[in-house]
Amino acid sequence: xxxxxxxxxxxxxxxxxxxxxxxxxxxxxxxxxxxxxxxxxxxxxxxxxxxxxxxxxxxxxxxxxxxxxxxxxxxxxxxxxxxxxxxxxxxxxxxxxxxxxxxxxxxxxxxxxxxxxx
Amino acid sequence: xxxxxxxxxxxxxxxxxxxxxxxxxxxxxxxxxxxxxxxxxxxxxxxxxxxxxxxxxxxxxxxxxxxxxxxxxxxxxxxxxxxxxxxxxxxxxxxxxxxxxxxxxxxx
Numbered sequence: 001x002x003x004x005x006x007x008x009x010x011x012x013x014x015x016x017x018x019x020x021x022x023x024x025x026x027x028x029x030x031x032x033x034x035x036x037x038x039x040x041x042x043x044x045x046x047x048x049x050x051x052x053x054x055x056x057x058x059x060x061x062x063x064x065x066x067x068x069x070x071x072x073x074x075x076x077x078x079x080x081x082x083x084x085x086x087x088x089x090x091x092x093x094x095x096x097x098x099x100x101x102x103x104x105x106x107x108x109x110x111x112x113x114x115x116x117x118x
Numbered sequence: 119x120x121x122x123x124x125x126x127x128x129x130x131x132x133x134x135x136x137x138x139x140x141x142x143x144x145x146x147x148x149x150x151x152x153x154x155x156x157x158x159x160x161x162x163x164x165x166x167x168x169x170x171x172x173x174x175x176x177x178x179x180x181x182x183x184x185x186x187x188x189x190x191x192x193x194x195x196x197x198x199x200x201x202x203x204x205x206x207x208x209x210x211x212x213x214x215x216x217x218x219x220x221x222x223x224x225x226x
Contacts, residue, residue: 035215044205044217044218044219044220045154045156045162045205045207045217045220046217047213047214047215047216047217050213050215059212059213059214060213061213061214062214095161095162100167102209103150103152103167103209104152104164104167104207104209105152105154105162105164105207106164106167106173107164108161108162108163109161110160110161111161
């Protein structure tokens with residue numbers, strides 16, 4: 001059974017850092033690109049970042065560029081999102097999602113909530 | 119950036135009726151469009167990709183159509199489990215991948 005499980009969310013103050021993890025199982029993790037997508041409370045979906053299966057390509061949304069870093073450890077079947085200089089507008093549920101052919105998201109995790117508040 | 123616009127924002131439909139949701143792209147995206155369903159408290163679920171191909175396990179009452187800039191998701195006969203928010207997403211011009219603002223399908 002294909003599964004993605006996020007962890008690492010919590011409450012932080014503006015300017016602080018947080019690292020999210022996404023544990024993958026049920027598929028060959030090292031063969032697929034992975035994304036982070038977020039959803040602010042009561043709002044729509046926003047794509048955040050992408051990493052190719054071999055880590056050689058990484059893309060970011062302008063809203064997080066230079067603050068967030070996507071990475072992965074294929075030996076641990078785990079995706080990460082290092083979030084630095086957090087702002088109130090980064091408050092959201094963060095989902096990891098499996099990429100399908102550099103196109104859409106065919107598997108989603110259950111999400112982890114990040115709250116940035118003083 | 120390709121902006122995706124969904125309409126209407128809310129659609130009130132009775133069970134058993136047909137629902138038609140629209141999605142418009144600010145520039146042509148060929149057929150590079152996906153649809154997702156999201157129920158309260160849950161992650162999104164892939165319904166349609168390639169504008170018209172149903173994902174694995176998706177019932178035949180869900181159908182997608184369109185190409186270029188205009189797309190439609192049709193639910194032929196709404197079941198109780200179909201009341202949810204639906205998002206379109208383009209993957210023709212990225213980064214960034216972009217979503218529409220969503221259409222909430224509610225019980226009339």
